[in-house]
Amino acid sequence: MTTPPPDPDDMLMAAYAAGDGAAFEQLYERHQRALYRFVRRVLGASQADHADEVFQDTWLRVVHARARWQPQGATFRTWLFTLAHHRAIDVLRRGGREVPLDGDEPPPWEPAGAPWQRWPAPSQSLAGDELAFWRRAGERLLQCLDELPVAQRSAFLLHHDDGLALADVAQVLEVGFETAKTRLRYAMSKLRACMGAYLAPLCATPRPAQAAKEGEAPA
Amino acid sequence: MTSSDERDRWLEQALRHAPDADATPPAELRAAILSSARRRSPTASGRAAQWLASAFAWLSRPPVAAGFATLALSTVLGALWWRGSLDEGVDPRVAESTTASAPASAPAPDPAAATAPPQMRDASPPAAAQKARRALARPSPSDTPARAAEAERAEPPPAAPATADAPRSPAHDDELRASRPATAQALAGATTEQRIDTRADPVDAIASSLALRADALHWASGGRTHAHAAPQQAWFDALRQATAGRWQRTRTDDRDGARVQLFDGPRVRAEWLVQSQRVLWLDAESGTWQATLAPADAARLRAMADAW
Secondary structure (H helix, E strand, O other): OOOOOOOHHHHHHHHHHOOOHHHHHHHHHHHHHHHHHHHHHHHOHHHHHHHHHHHHHHHHHHHHOOOOOOOOOOOHHHHHHHHHHHHHHHHHHHOOOOOOOOOOOOOOOOOOOOOOOOOOOOOOOOOHHHHHHHHHHHHHHHHHHHOOOHHHHHHHHHHHHOOOOHHHHHHHHOOOHHHHHHHHHHHHHHHHHHHHHHHHHHHOOOOHHHHHHHOOOOO | OOOHHHOOHHHHHHHHOOOOOOOOOOHHHHHHHHHHHHHHOOOHHHHHHHHHHHHHHHHOOHHHHHHHHHHHHHHHHHHHHHHOOOOOOOOHHHHHHHHOOOOOOOOOOOHHHHOOOOOOOOOOOHHHHHHHHHHHHOOOOOOHHHHHHHHHHOOOOOOOOOOOOOOOOHHHHHHHHHHOOOHHHHHHOOOHHHHHHOOOOOHHHHHHHHHHHHHHEEEEEOOEEEEOOHHHHHHHHHHHHHHOOOOEEEOOOOOOOEEEEEEEOOEEEEEEEEOOOEEEEEEOOOEEEEEEOOHHHHHHHHHHHHOO
8 A cells, every 4th residue: 555645735834834934935836826816706896805915814824823734634725725715704704794604595596408508618729709708708707706605606616716626625614515515506506597697698609610519518 | 526527617717717817916915925934934044043143142141241251260260270370378368259259138140140259349450450469469468358358348240240349530441441352352361460350341241232133122212212223322332431341239229310221122121321420220130230420421421312
């Protein structure tokens, strides 16, 4: 049985706890963009002014906790996002935003058929009209995210934007796996509805080149 | 669960093209965070520098400095004794007086300070030193007991061996200033009488702190605080010059005068009261000290502090 290689973040954090200031800089560089984006998006447009404050507090908590931190239970990245999520929730509550826990929502609306059949297929290389379309889609998505409850928004961002596995999402949100999965499902359903309603008129008919790809793309 | 069924490539694509997708924290935020991290995690060289600074600060404390001075003097005297450079007929009372502990009534900050040699009040100037040497070499039954008694009355200084408490002439003080090198240099150098006579000025410890850690120190005078800068250094230099070789312990409760304080962080490192003809130094560890001042010097010190 081979032991898994140590996580680079864990090694850097251990080095920082031992007094290596450069290790912290590497940690910061590895995660700063994703964390900053996560903080801004969780806070939403109404609390965007607090993004810098939450971001800084999160890193300072890392600094203060360096001696106590142990690489067990969660990866550094999961722990980092947990700290940021806690801090963002504090700010949202302070700002008067309601931060409900799981409520009794009705089952999410599920669009019939493939919801994106009129959209261009996702691709790594975009140009021209497609690029302009996805930029508009991005703008709209941020507005749709703002309309989600914070718990669902966080679940979606952690999973889709930051790439955390559902188990890690559950850990960050401090809920059970199934609860995290439910939140994510609600979030995606609402976002699809919000996005589809806005973007559908932009692509009234599927493009021939995309129609061939649609069979490959996941629904 | 791999959660692949929970991912949506369209939504991910839209996220990647959102206007804030390339947002990065401001440069000043980055600098502040990294600066905080570095401050709380000093590098090896930083730790060494901190250790050195704290060691210097510890060494510059009056009781510690007094302890080292005692040790150095004892070593010198012991070496001289060993070489037989001193006559064998030394009056034991005199010898005793040079190694006696500080009087029990004197507040002794720590054991090192408590074992500091008492000061020979006439031993500062060369003439007095020669007299002391004669006393050591040719003990006089009538003279030596009195000298020993005087030595017993003398009290130890806050820093290294202190100055005599007998009034001295200005010429006497000038001689002392001219002949007083830095403490270590004095202890390492020269003749027996110089070793006996040379004594570190109590404010030397403050001077060391100012030289090493000026950034961490600040001043207070007239209800205002000031970072250590040229005017404060000038005031301290003037104080040092005006009081050189004059510090002696006092029990006065007089607290009048222009108050000047030196802070090390929140702690009062030193506090002086400049009066019309003397300056008092209130030392938290070793008590109250005073140095006589020429009225002109006192006025100048007060004016300099008022001008901050």
